Amino acid sequence: MIRSHKYVFVPFCLLAQGVRASGIVKHYASVVTPVVELLIEHKVNIIQMRCPELVFDFFNRRPCGKPKYDTEENHRICRKVAMESIWFMEMLLKNGKSIEVIIGVDFSPSCAVKRLTGNRPGSYQGGQGIFIEELKELMRQKGFHIPFVGIQIYHIDETIKELRLLLEGGSYGKSGLGAHKKTDG
Numbered sequence: 001m002i003r004s005h006k007y008v009f010v011p012f013c014l015l016a017q018g019v020r021a022s023g024i025v026k027h028y029a030s031v032v033t034p035v036v037e038l039l040i041e042h043k044v045n046i047i048q049m050r051c052p053e054l055v056f057d058f059f060n061r062r063p064c065g066k067p068k069y070d071t072e073e074n075h076r077i078c079r080k081v082a083m084e085s086i087w088f089m090e091m092l093l094k095n096g097k098s099i100e101v102i103i104g105v106d107f108s109p110s111c112a113v114k115r116l117t118g119n120r121p122g123s124y125q126g127g128q129g130i131f132i133e134e135l136k137e138l139m140r141q142k143g144f145h146i147p148f149v150g151i152q153i154y155h156i157d158e159t160i161k162e163l164r165l166l167l168e169g170g171s172y173g174k175s176g177l178g179a180h181k182k183t184d185g
Contacts, residue, residue, distance in 0.1 A: 004043040007092055009085060009102045010035075011111045012051035014151065034156050035103070035163065042167045044100055049085050052078045052131045053110050066109040069130050078110065082135040086142060099146050101166050104132050106150035113150030 014032050039046055052074070089099055104113040112129035128136070132148070139146065147166055151159045 004045055005097045006043065006100050007045045007047055007097055008039055008100050009047045009049055009089070011103060011105050011108075011151075012048055012054070013105060013111075014048070014103065032151060032153070032156075034160055035151060038160055038163055038167070042100075044167065047085075047088060050081045051110075052081045053108075066112075066127070066130065069109045074130060075134065078131040078134040079138070081131060082138050085135060086138045086144075089139075089144065089146075090142070101163065102135070102146050102148050103163075104129065104148060104150045106152050111150075113148045115150065115152075 014035060036046070053069070092099060104111040106112050106115040108129050110129040110131040112127065113132055114128070115126060136148075149159065149162050149166065
């Protein structure tokens, strides 16, 4: 069998729902299976990014909005975790691999791509989580233009549709720079 040279970076909790804040996990006990099944179907290697919330606040944490995590200490943690992911991306790209997409988790104070939990229960607002902000800034500095998708657990069909379009439409490529382009692999 020929091994795949396509990669995707995923949040830690995609493969380990047990690390999420208490009371949040309602649909998938351990793995967000529809997303993982789609990645397997497209023969994409899955790279699990470390969870900055576990570093900052450990396991026994309650759901909260972004303001709790918007501290200097947590920004340092998120930057360090983002630097680890950037290093891995650089190694993959230097070795001819392609990075298809980076996946976040919408409504997370750390990993939201487009939507955040608001300050009141049940409220939402546009915006990105702190880890995603730090990761995007480091990627901007490196000239990386990799697409992001935010998982919407309660609207997983929308997430799957968006991911499918990206996975079937092309990839970031092997150079590490420039526009989103299709490669074989």
